[in-house]
Amino acid sequence: NAGVTQTPKFQVLKTGQSMTLQCAQDMNHEYMSWYRQDPGMGLRLIHYSVGAGITDQGEVPNGYNVSRSTTEDFPLRLLSAAPSQTSVYFCASRKGYRDYEQYFGPGTRLTVT
């Protein structure tokens, strides 16, 4: 199993550009989540999904969009990039709800100039 994969690893965008961060998992996990990590702020939840076709907002959803058309994929779209979205983005998945361990991807380092 590849686990959780993310692409790209690095990305530089100009303000106003849009892009999609890709996330895929091959463990047949129902739950998938996107986090951003900023110095001193830990990991903050952006959006999460409890299954194909079902998504919900996390703590910091503004400026991001998600969809979940398949169990395997959970892309994160930046609609109009802003410098405040410069961060490291992690995708995670887990088998079920409540008490399951989360598995993390390697992260995408995004810089918005």
Next chain:
Amino acid sequence: AQSVTQLDSQVPVFEEAPVELRCNYSSSVSVYLFWYVQYPNQGLQLLLKYLSGSTLVKGINGFEAEFNKSQTSFHLRKPSVHISDTAEYFCAVSKFTSSGTYKYIFGTGTRLKVLA
């Protein structure tokens, strides 16, 4: 309201000394608690978790944590640290939401630096 608070942003400690990393959670959340570790330039991996039962939980790499309901704490401990334990450590809770699902909330992290 913050669901989980890590009180120390950085903890320096000498090699082979004991260490405690502190974590407090909001009593309004369900008590499924986790500690994760992040080595430099890597993703997070699970150290240990508390779901129910014994309040002392043992994890990987010699770490353990104690769930204390009265103090709403879940502190992480190791009796003797190694240089290789230098990393960032995150406490997390699995929180029940009004929409009937559970979401993971992380603390702000504690950077452990082990000194030779």
